[in-house]
Amino acid sequence: MKEIDIKGLENDIDKEINKQDILLEQNMVDENNNSIYEQEDKISLMGDLVRLKSSEGKLTNGEDFFEDPIALEVEDILPSIEELKVREEYGDIYTIKGASSIYLFSDKYITYNYAQMMVRVEEKDLISLIAETVRHESKTYPRPTDVRLFSYNPFNFTKEQFSDVLTQLKTKKEYEDIKETRASNAALYLYSDKFMVKAHAVSLAEWIEVEHDQNP
Template sequence: MEENAPLAPAEAEQDEMAELRAQLAALIRHDSQELGQVTPSEALGPFFAGLGRDQVEAVLADLFLDEQNQDLKALRTSEATYFFYSEQYLALPQAEEQALTEEAKARIAARVRQESKEMNHLTAATSLALIPSELGLEADVLAIVPRLQADEAYGDVRALTLSNGSVYLYSERHITANYATLLARMEEDDPLAAIAETVREESRVYPRPTNVSLFTVTPFDMDPSDVEQRVAALLQDPGYDDIRQIRASTGAVYLYSEQYLKGDLARSLVDWQEVGQYENP
């Protein structure tokens, strides 16, 4: 019985490249057929691990020159990003719209991440409205946001919808969910609600009473006299009848929600915060 002679290095490499092209073609067709989506060039990256740029370009060139892959097509957007699809399953207009939508998602995410990092604030969806139209898309930004959030590549980009229906975005890479919630409350321009909801959250989550001095610093930045007037108004408002006030022996004023904290516990927490922790270091 004769043993097969080992392949020469050049032949082995040719076989490897042929297998790689087959895997790439299968991925593109799968995305087009099963998902109804174009395949971004970034999705092919893992297949090219260990290959140089010339090798990657050669593989892609051979992929599209192969007669068996005549259904595979490439689209290039204005950002010089490539998307691939199979015309067996996606028509050109549909593929073009999807490629532009992918580019819109990338632009939106880049703006949100930049503003979260550099400006430490939420990005209003309305400020992103020109991105789809600049790309020639009919869809508005609010139609793209859900698709962006469903994409793992943009898993850090989150959306908040305010009580007035306004939508804001932020990146969890640079802004925590709790801080984003505080920023959103200030965007609503309802200081009583901002104070009450913050107090309720701290009473529920930590749980602890809230020193009203919190509302004089970022992101609230209220004037101390305004805080005093707003707290007084809040305590008289039936819509906030769960909010209670405690004045410590030091003169510090705290608020808590009796939905989540009992009065005795709230008082003991304030006493510890203001006096006990210093007497018992």
């Protein structure tokens, strides 16, 4: 009977075990690398989507990332948005937290103030939309706001809608700083008396509507 080389057999077994361990380790490394690459690729896709939609004058809702090809899970949305925000190559991308969702935009295409207005439109926060727009113009420029502004993007109010919202606004104590003035041609303007005195608002509305054309 042929004698079995026990020691040689043990060595062969050890070599095979080592080989399997190495393969297992390599597979784990490959899986980790693939996972990291996939995550990085999704972050890039998120950034590209935000820029594309911003270039079209649209906000990106966080829920848009549920859809293909990004297809994030619910629990991955906020961490992925945070990762996007800290990437240096996406420094143009900002977020605004609404009452019901989080919105993203690129300031290469949309200003922060305009994005805020768009969020209020998205969330149907129409009273605040009018009041904050008027306050912004009264404080920043300063000037009274021509109510015809609200018939254009991003507002798109009909006359009836605007009239209804303005009526509601007048009943809210938190918006009591929003005042009306009319030029001599009856054009309606709004202003905030937190930032503009009545006389200034009245004179500017008259100049814009009447005197500007008379004295070009």
